Amino acid sequence: MSHADDDFNEGRRRFMASGALFVTFSLFPGARALGQQVIADEGAAVHISKETQALAGSLKTNPFLDAWIKIDPAGKVTVYTGKVELGTGVRTALLQIAAEQLDMAPALITFLTADTSASPDEGLTAGSHTIADSGTALLNAAAQVRGLLVDAAAKSLHVERGKLTTRDAVIHAPDGRTVTYGDAVGLVDLHRMASPVSPLKDPKTFFVIGQSLPRVDIPAKVTGGASYVQDMSLPNMVHARIVLPPVYEAKLLRDNAAQVMSMPGVLKVYRNGSVLAVVARGEWQAVAAQRALSAGSEWSAGRTLPDPATVHRDLGTLCTQHLEIADTHAQDGAPAAVKTLNARYSKRYMLHGSIGPSCAIASFDDGHMTVWTHSQGVYPLRDALAEMLSMPKDAVRCIHVEGSGCYGHNGADDVAAHAALIARDMPGHPVRVQWMREQEHSWDHFTPAMVAQARASLDATGRIVDWDYALWSSSHNERIVNAGRLVPATMLASPFKPAPSVPMVQPEGGGDRNAIPLYTFPNLHVMNHFSPTMPLHTSAMRSLGAHLNLFSIESFMDELALAAHADPVAFRLKHMQDPRARDVIRLAAQKFGWPRPPRKPNHGVGFAFGKYKNLMAYVAMAVEVSVVRETGQVVLERAEVAVDAGQIVNPDGIRNQIEGGVVQSASWTLYEQLQFDTQRIRSFDWSSYPILRFSAVPHSLNVHLLDRPGAPFLGAAEAAMGPTAGALANALFDATGYRARDMPLAGDGLRGHIDA
Incomplete structure (x- = not known):
């Protein structure tokens, strides 16, 4: 395996980080008994129990401390977040927050982002929520873990906790005795719910928060290192390219699969309903075969698109739900108006314009599907893939790897669905799928006019x-809440139906x-x-x-x-x-x-x-x-x-x-x-x-x-x-x-x- 391969072997890296102490658990086995509040997180349903409403940030939905922080007996500290790095630098900032409250140099912490087999479920990384929600959760979880470790050390050393100090995963007593975090964690159970009150440090003592720590994701990006899911290479990996319809709702009538199968390096032509793809040993072989397959495919007419000259006028007819979101009036009346202005403003449809076309890798082995994806919501994607594939959720694992040019709801989830469908038909072969530029643009989830x-x-x-x-x-907001929100799932021989479109509620709004x-x-x-x-x-x-x-x-x-x-x-x-x-x-x-x-x-x-x-x-x-x-x-x-x-x-x-x-x-x-x-x-x-x-x-x-x-x-x-x-x-x-x-x-x- 190459060095680049090793960098991206997330499964091995995460297993070694957590080792034998890794614990899997269900956060709320009795959630219904506790009673729940459901809030919208840009497409993901997030459940907040009455018991956790007072907790900070994402601790409301992931209240156990060891969902965020694990410490092994050797003192190695691993911190988890359910949010993902999208080029915004949040991985660095979240690491700083945890390091500050754990009283550790950031370099001593192993920091891991969204993985459905390891990280807390924080829904989507969207809406500028990461630092506000995940950062606040880590701030409090790290402070509480540090407090528990210090309490345990105080009992062990028979010293008042206020006299102990912490630095770089070591607890120091005034007489020179020390207890490592690894020693202290053996005296306390971190699999406990967080408390509404945390022993937070005084901001005046901060030594990491507030500093411009160099971003941890930048060095490989500026030196040509493997940085993105597009850069990944796994053993025995094959390459696939997709043929997408020329327009919405067009049906595949016929293809030239037999001709394409004779092309160099071609291993398979995949077809299920109107989902059409070619798999080859090499990436360029897949591109050449995709062009031939596309040229030899015939489609039905599909749906007519709107007239761009009338889209703004047509919204008056299409908008059938009328929601009053603010209505306030002065109790004592307002001064008389002497001048009234009216104005109309508009914007057109725009696309994401992701610099790197969407990409994913999927591998199906022993009844388990693993998908490496730049999706902004690995848990919602996991659930939708499981529905599409008729597999149990725990048999599908989604691991986030940063994507080149990923933000908003572009093609990341859809290309992951393509990869999973093809991989299921090719067990033992990691299948890499990357959309072509014209697909990324034409099949984008545009921002509305x-x-x-x-x-x-x-x-x-x-x-x-x-x-x-x-x-x-x-x-x-047509984020992934069911299989029908995945573009390829709507094109299968037995297609899935998208969940209905609903407006997002204030104060977030859509x-x-x-x-x-x-x-x-x-x-x-x-x-x-x-x-x-x-x-x-x-x-x-x-x-x-x-x-x-x-x-x-x-x-x-x-x-x-x-x-x-x-x-x-x-x-x-x-x-x-x-x-x-x-x-x-x-x-x-x-x-x-x-x-x-x-x-x-x-x-x-x-x-x-x-x-x-x-x-x-x-x-x-x-x-x-x-x-x-x-x-x-x-x-x-x-x-x-x-x-x-x-x-x-x-x-x-x-x-x-x-x-x-x-x-x-x-x-x-x-x-x-x-x-x-x-x-x-x-x-x-x-x-x-x-x-x-x-x-x-x-x-x-x-x-x-x-x-x-x-x-x-x-x-x-x-x-x-x-x-x-x-x-x-x-x-x-x-x-x-x-x-x-x-x-x-x-x-x-x-x-x-x-x-x-």
Whole structure:
């Protein structure tokens, strides 16, 4: 086995980490007797018993301490999380949190992420929940484990626990005697439920939390090492490629399997209903055979796609569920309105544009299926694969391996289903499946087209006295909750039916995420018009509806400020009571040099604010853009971003995420839109779906952090997406005098409006 193979032998590595002390258990054998609360975690049902409601973070759903931390007699410490690394740096930050409360150098800890045979079940890694939920759980679990070990050592040494100190898995007594964590763990049972109260360290003593620890996932990525599931190579592995239908609901009528079987290296042509694939010894042999198989396949007509010219209008008909999510009125009435504004905003369908096409490896041996996947939810995927394969859940194991270009609900789960179906027919051969670029684009779970309508009135003093907002959208969350949510499972000879589409509930929200402004208005009314049917496959992409909603809200705030003859920043502060929001607004303005520094022709400045989901990190930013009027090109020249994410774990990690979010949102907001017609998806490569190039990244992008030691962690990974869109729209208006309300903002559409 090669060195790369050894790096990815997760089964062996995890077994050695836990060794003979590994314990399997059912968390809630009597859950029904205890009574349960069920909450939504972007598609995964999470059960919280009455007994665990008071616990911190994901301890509510995984309350046993040894689900998070195991210590062997030699003192080796292994820490687990049910969350996964998606390139956001959370593996490093979570390691820092555990190391801090265990009083250990991070390098001494073996840290393992999501694996259905080893890790706690934390549902999905999504919605900027990882640090808030898993980080909070680890903070408390590690503190409680340390406390239990110190208590055990105190009894063993006959010393008051307050006189003992800990450092690097060793407990020290004042007289020089020591007890290792390995010795102490033999005196205490860690298979116990967590307590609502933890012996947390004073933030003033932190030596790991708050430091920019170098990310543990970066070295292999920048040196060409094996880093992703796409890099994996297992003994006796074969390669498969899929032939997908040209359009939704098309049925496979005939294929040329006999011809393809004669091609070099081809081992098998797999067909089950309309699921069609070829397996070969080598990857290029599989690619060549897939092209031949695709060319020789005949499909039925399939379903007609919507007319892109009418998708926004059609939402008015498709949205059949009308949900009032906010309705507040001033008890004493509000001052009379003297001016009322109305505005309509929209965004088009967009795709994830994952740089690395989705990939998975599956191996079927002795009745057990193992899948290496970059899915964001290994437990929901495990359950759906078991249903699709008619196998017991405990016979299916899903191990997370980071994917190249994975975020949101792209093809990761679907390609894992393809790999599992083929592997079941080829026992003893790990089957590697990677989608082709055109499949990744055409069969993506797109982010939905949306429309928002805003109306607000000002009184004589320039204060907003009423706010009415409505949005129209199909589902932002078709995550895997049953086998029917897996694309290949719907194409089998005996197909599975997808679970119905349902709206996500507030305060998290789906299409209505961040639709309720954080600003204070005496009268507020917000409606979510939800479509349970989807003209195109849609699901989760970073920030869900917050991208459009904050774009709309922050654009409208600027329009209202102009109508009130007020400075946009002062106007926001006038309507903002949350002190932490006021702090980030002031900080961003100060760092930018607001109000409105002198600037060159065709340059504009803009401001925006958002608190992600009104639950997570606060972000405010001031930006400067330049506009090339002849082409409609818009460049984000400069951004000054202020962030309050509570207690900061890794400052550089948060800056990475905010910087990446600003760049990605700039690409979405200015340029990205899915190309399609009534026959086909037409965005099948990078020329038909252009994204922001390196030449267009911001010339200056500075992130300013407000640290709040001891405060709860607030998720920051997706927090910049909405504010960036709003700030760009406002800066574009400042530069051109044209108020763009329909994304994407730049390009030919902008040029036409400027010329007009």
